[in-house]
Each structure stands twice: as structure tokens, then as C-alpha cells.
Amino acid sequence: MPNSPNPHATPVPRLDWQSLTPEVLNTLKTPLVVTDWPTPPRQLSTAELKQWLEGKVLWVYSRNSGESWREWTSEDFVDAWSAPDADPGLNVVDVYLLEPRFEAVFPVHPAMDTANLLNRDERTAHYRRSVVLTAPGAYTPMHVDGYGCGGWMYLIEGEKHWEIVEADRGPGLWDARTHDYADPRTGNWPAGVPSWTATLRGGEMMIFPPGFVHRVATPKRCIGFGGNFLTAGLVQTGVDVWRREIAENQAGELDFADILRQSASATSPEARAAVDAALG
Numbered sequence: 001m002p003n004s005p006n007p008h009a010t011p012v013p014r015l016d017w018q019s020l021t022p023e024v025l026n027t028l029k030t031p032l033v034v035t036d037w038p039t040p041p042r043q044l045s046t047a048e049l050k051q052w053l054e055g056k057v058l059w060v061y062s063r064n065s066g067e068s069w070r071e072w073t074s075e076d077f078v079d080a081w082s083a084p085d086a087d088p089g090l091n092v093v094d095v096y097l098l099e100p101r102f103e104a105v106f107p108v109h110p111a112m113d114t115a116n117l118l119n120r121d122e123r124t125a126h127y128r129r130s131v132v133l134t135a136p137g138a139y140t141p142m143h144v145d146g147y148g149c150g151g152w153m154y155l156i157e158g159e160k161h162w163e164i165v166e167a168d169r170g171p172g173l174w175d176a177r178t179h180d181y182a183d184p185r186t187g188n189w190p191a192g193v194p195s196w197t198a199t200l201r202g203g204e205m206m207i208f209p210p211g212f213v214h215r216v217a218t219p220k221r222c223i224g225f226g227g228n229f230l231t232a233g234l235v236q237t238g239v240d241v242w243r244r245e246i247a248e249n250q251a252g253e254l255d256f257a258d259i260l261r262q263s264a265s266a267t268s269p270e271a272r273a274a275v276d277a278a279l280g
């Protein structure tokens, strides 16, 4: 991220796609950039995108055209987002693609599918995969993903600058008065908080662990896909963040404790023990 207040001296580690295992995801302590995954398409034309997304309704927050949510047909959205003068507020990152037909064009890495507890309950299965369509100029301020989940994003084309801060720094960055995280752009970033920075390009996947605070700037139009995850090994961080969300009246409506118990029971006795320990 250009103008990061305090980047880590070491770069975000890069990992070949074959080295990404469930064990890596269970013990993840830093963001990761995964490279050379051969399964996703190398490119996707707007015509192909329209075909794949046909019939899908996209709910999109348009920051610069009325500051509001708007429902788009995928056809209209792809036209608006791919126009040379596209509104830089057009940024789809959370339209879920649960349907199996999307497997062929937006695959999920097998290690992610094996390790992700969220896949195993119908109340959270949609977090497994979403489409990413971002116009150049978009900016997403500092935030933590809902329920303290980790996240991943694969870019087929484009470029995104990520800045990511470790989970244990989260409470110090939260402003209970504004109900928001500090943002370096508004000048209220505390001194001495180190962050991981990385530029993600076509053919690469970013993975960040649960509870990590992050912001993203998009200088080039992006096509990609991503999702959210929580693993048994990292469930404590997720639960801690979720409890803070509850205390701040920011939590979603899911019975997340029940979801975690059910999902972990369907996984292994070790996973269930980790979830029980995290929930206390």
C-alpha cells in the first residue's frame, strides 16, 4: 500500500500453491501470497463474465453515485464497471456464489475447503466463495471481516494494494466513539503499529488470518474471487473478535457459537475440543 505509516521490514511471505495445506491454514500467523495455482482461468473476457454471471443479482454499494446500495442485473453491472469512466465506487467483493456451476470458473483451493469450518454449516456455507469485480480507484478502509473470519482473494486480472495489521492490534485501532477502525487516510493512525503490505496481481491469491485488520486500494480494474474462512487452529482469534463485535453492538445475527460447535463436531474430535476451548 503506498503511504503505509509503518510497514513491516519483512515482506508478506509467498508460497507455491502446492505448499498450501490445511496445516498451513491451521497455524497461519501472517498474511500469505499464494502463487502459481494452475486451476483458475488465466483470463476472463467481459463477454465470458456476463455468461457466467447470467441471472445473478448483484447488490452493490456505489460510494460515488449516491452513497447507497443498489441492485444490479449482472449484465448492467458488468457494462457499468467495465466502462472506461467507471465509477471508482463500484466494488463487488461480497456477492456469494454458492452454486456448484461456479466451481468451473471460480474454484476454491482444496486446502481451504478442507480446513474451513464455515463450509460445514448451511448458515455460513455461502462465505465459501464470492465474486470480485472492482473498478480502478476503489478504496476499502480499514476493517475486520465479520465474525472475526479470515479471508482470501484470488485475482484473475488487475492489481490491489493490501495493508494488513495483526489481530492483537485490533482493539487498539478500534474507536468506540465513531464505531470504526483508525484509517491512515484520515490521519488518526496511532504511532508504532506495524502493518504487512503487498501488491496482489493477476494469478496470485492473498490469504489473511482471522481477526487481521486490513484496507485495500485498487489502482487497476480487477476480476477475481474470494471467500472467508475459520479453521479449528485459529478459532480462538475469531471468537475473540466476534465477542468484541457483540460488546460493540456490531455483530451479525448468526448464532455463531452454535455454528462453530456443529461444524467442528462434523470435522473431528480435535476441532470440537478447539472450539469448546475457544468458546469457554
Ligand SMILES: O=C(O)CCC(=O)C(=O)O
Pocket: 091, 093, 134, 138, 139, 140, 145, 151, 153, 160, 214, 215, 216, 217, 218, 226
Ligand atoms: O478488495 C477490496 O476492496 C476489499 C476486500 C476486502 O477487504 C475483503 O475481502 O475483506
